[in-house]
Amino acid sequence: MESTTIVTHFRPIYTLFILILMITLFIMIFRNRHKVINGFTIAIITLTSLAVSAHLTFQIGYLADELGTGGDTVSFNMFIAVVILSLVNPLVYAYKRDSFY
Incomplete structure (x- = not known):
């Protein structure tokens, strides 16, 4: 079934965004005195990952509708x-810095 494998090709992109967001979270939690990440970096990473992931989810729904298949629950999760x-x-x-900028 090629129609169901088309949707699974989006999963590595979701995985990449999850890894990037987890790495930035761990850097913020476990950093010492070095300023590695600032508020602008967090905002750009957050907005980019949200925008691309929302677009991918929309495209998966569009493909599922056009191909007559069900949606992909793993990608939605x-x-x-x-x-x-x-x-x-x-x-x-914001909690670690007491302000966003």
């Missing part, structure tokens, strides 16, 4: 993980 990590990262940064 990965999108939810991206959204949660994208919300947690600015909150952790």
Whole structure:
């Protein structure tokens, strides 16, 4: 079934965004005195990952509708993980810095 494998080709992109967001979260939590990440970096990473992931989720829905198949629950769960990590990262940064900028 080639129609179902088309949707699974989007999963590595979701995985990449989840890894990037987790790495930035760990850097913010475990950093010492070095300023590696600032508020602008967090905002750009968050907005980019959210925008691209939302577009991919929309495209998966569009492909599922056109091909007559069901949606991909794994990709949707990965999108939810991206959204949660994208919300947690600015909150952790604001908590650690007491201000966003």
